Amino acid sequence: MKNFFIFLTSSIIALVSAVVFVVLLWPLGTVYRLVKDPMTLTRKPNSSSYKHYSTLAEK
Amino acid sequence: MDQYILGLSCFYHDSAAVVLKNGKIIAAAQEERFTRIKQDANFPINAIKFCLQTANIKLEQISGIYYYEEPNTKFSRIISTYLNFGLSGIKSFPSSVSSWLTKKLHVKNTIKTSLSSLLNAGERCPEVHFIPHHESHAASAFYPSPFKEAAVLCIDGVGEWATTSAWLGRDNKLEKLWEIRFPHSLGLLYSAFTYFCGFKVDSGEYKLMGLAPYGEPKYYQTIIDNLIDIKSDGSFWLNMEYFDYAIGDTMTNDKFAQLFDGPKREPESELTNREFDLAASVQAVLEHVVYLLAKNIKQETGADHICLSGGVALNCVSNGKLEKKGLFKSVWAQPASGDSGGSLGAALCGWFSRQGNPRHSDGINDQMLGGYLGSEYSDEQIEAYLNQQGAIYSRIESSKLAPTVANILAQGNVVGWFQGRMEFGPRALGGRSILGDPRCEKMQSTMNLKIKNRESFRPFAPSVLTEQAANWFDMDSDSPYMLFVHPVRHDKRIATSAGDDNKQGIEKLKVKRSEVPAITHVDYSARIQTVSKDRNSLYHDLISEFYKKTDCPIVVNTSFNVRGEPIVESPENAYTCFMRTAMDYLVLGSFVLDKTQQPNWEESIDWKKEFALD
Structure with missing residues (x-):
């Protein structure tokens, strides 16, 4: 019975996640990428270094 | 009053637990050794029980539990990644988010619930604290190191965001300098090639490293031109058009396959020159980046010493070459550099960095106790088990054990060696080892195929007396944790013919290259463990006796397990492994067992x- 509930919960979460992805995350992501690409995934940054300095040792 | 800290790593791979007593490491173990599930990711309840038992305390006496990651930050990275990859992430998003929402985001609760079985009524569970993944790695490298001040370089797949980070350690403080962030990861680049060459990610990286000397770095320029942009300071950017690991189920995609002349190698299929060359190429890229990063850190910090951690610090070929470059006076790598060592780093971070306790270092000795931090069994426990099994054994008095076993080894026998405390980390260092005679030409293939049941191309490591190491290998420093590869000295090599030199791929294995062929890889390199009297007296005695009989101060040392099995933990694991394989003798504590005398198995x-x- 416990396994059934775990299966049910996971399935519901997975279904809701898929809906959230299509309705929210995908459009949001599209705008996000147009404005900013913080992880430089799709655009190679024009930079002499790819380091991220910590706030303490900002250079 | 004594203060105890518990460090934990779990839920991804290599779950482990560590207990510190007043900042000193008392016990550390990986969960896999107890559950017999390789790289077990489950909550390390058995490892915790062992640690508490060794410290002789109850859970309630622990002042704080330190976990090696920050789940919330990691989850934010997952969501940001999906935001960046758009529709292509829809396939993996539901399952990924589901596992995060149901399990991974609730680490504090999961830990407290899982530990409830160790608490009596009225006892409270210690507070759980999170330490960032790379800070855990950095702490595991710096705090147990011999140095008062050192630069620290952590390179792994990924933690929260960081995949590579640099730190400056001074006394009890660790200052973060910079980091390189996901998805740009040297560890994941190496894992992508591991996957593409047909090996398992998170464990097959070692095989790829062993495969590299069979090939030529023919794809080096292709990798540089297409996959990775490396700046002069060593920082790098990966072209994600070729990789699938950020949101997909695989490491590489079709474009990657097109770049490297066809689809990935199927696991267990025949290895071809392409895989040899790919391994050699990505290994060369990795070494180049590690060198540039270290050079840059040297310029930034001016430190005399460097400490290494993260999974890439287990790449002992790269470590050996970095040491040889002489950028730093010394290079120290954490022996449990993978995620299991995160538990140690988290605990040490809690004690030194968070609680501000003072740290003492003598500049010579590290605090890892030779890596022998795991479980141990008394002769009484071993004998009780052997009697229960009906095993036939001889009890040897302690002064005669080393000469007796040395004699057995010198006759060409393969010996299972189970002594003292189990090692913490992936390497067997003479506590749970299979030993052999390195002079024997057939030893490498015998141990690989008949005993370990693993691929024939994989090399074996030597354990050499510290005082003799420089006479046999081109090295001038200590390597007690088998984390540095150095070449066999020229005067110990054997001249090869032109025909031998022209051999390709696995054929190279058939050439005898030195006086110790069983531990000499095809490029004359060896992954060395130096053995000193103060770290492991019995093992040192054994090799010394072997040296007296043979003029060779070296034995072959491989982990006591078969392929896919965690290293043995108990006498039962050891006896079972001994009986299942073609091992000739088993030495459990003071007891010597001859295979030919054992009852049928x-x-x-x-x-x-x-x-x-694996």
């Missing part, structure tokens, strides 16, 4: 199917 199941191939 029958199993109703095919034990080779018990462990999934």
Whole structure:
């Protein structure tokens, strides 16, 4: 019975996640990428270094 | 009053637990050793029980539990990644988010619930604290190191965001300098090639490293031109058009396959020159980046010493070459550099960095106790088990054990060696080892195929007396944790013919290259463990006796397990492994067992199917 509930919960979460992805995350992501690409995934940054300095040792 | 800290790593791979007593490491173990599930990711309840038992305390006496990651930050990275990859992430998003929402985001609760079985009524569970993943790695490298001040370089797959980070350690403080962030990861680049060459990610990286000397770095420029942009300071950017690991189920995609002349190698299929060359190429890229990063850190910090951690610090070929470059006076790598060592780093971070306790270092000795931090069994416990099994054994008095076993080894026998405390980390260092005679030409293939049941191309490591190491290998520093590869000295090599030099791929294995062929890789390199009297007296005595008999101060040392099996933990694991394989002798504590005298060993199941191939 416990396994059934775990299966049910996971399935519901997975279904809701898929809906959230299509309705929210995908459009949001599209705008996000147009404005900013913080992880430089799709655009190679024009930079002499790819380091991220910590706030303490900002250079 | 004594203060105890518990460090934990779990839920991804290599779960482990560590207990500190007043900042000193008392016990550390990986969960896999107890559950017999390789790289077990489950909550390390058995490892915790062992740690508490060794410290002789109850859970309630622990002042704080330190976990090696920050789940919330990691989850934010997952969501940001999906935001960046758009529609292509829809396939993996539901399952990924589901596992995060149901399990991974609730680490504090999961830990407290899982520990409730160790608490009596009225006892409270210690507070759980999170330490960032790379800070855990950095702490595991710096705090146990011999240095008062050192630069620290951590390189792994990924933690929260960081995949590479640099730190400056001074006394009890660790200052973060910079980091390189996901998805740009040197560890994941290496894992992508591991996957593409047909090996398992998170464990097959070692095989790829061993494969590299069989090939030529023919794809080096292709990798540089297409996959990775490396700046002069060593920082790098990966072209994600070729990789699938950020949101997909695989490491590489079709474009990657097109770049490297066809689809990935299927696991267990025949290795071809392409895989040899790919391994050599990505290994060369990795070494180049590590060198540039270290050079840059040297310029930034001016430190005399460097400490290494993260999974890439287990790349002992790269470590050896970095040491040889002489950028730093010394290079120290954490022996449990993978995620298991995160538990140690988290605990040490809690003690030094968060609680501000003072740290003392003598500049010479590290605090890892030779890596022997795991479980141990008394002769009484071993004898009780052997009697229960009906095993035939001889009890040897302690002064005669080393000469007796040295004699057995010198006759060409393979010996299972189970002594003292189990090692913490992936390497067997003479506590749970299989030993052999390195002078024997057939030893490498015998141990690989008949005993370990693993691929024939994989090299074996030597354990050499510290005082003799420089006479046999081109090295001038200590390597007690088998984390540095150095070449066999020229005067110990054997001249090869032109025909031998022209051999390709696995054929190279058939050439005798030195006086110790069993531990000499095809490029004359060896992954060295130096053995000193103060770290492991009995093991040192054994090799010394072997040296007296043979003029060779070296033995072959490989982990006591078969392919896919975690290293043995108990006498039962050791005896079972001994009886299942072609090992000739087993030495458990003071007891020596000859295979030919043992009762028949029958199993109703095919034990080779018990462990999934790694």
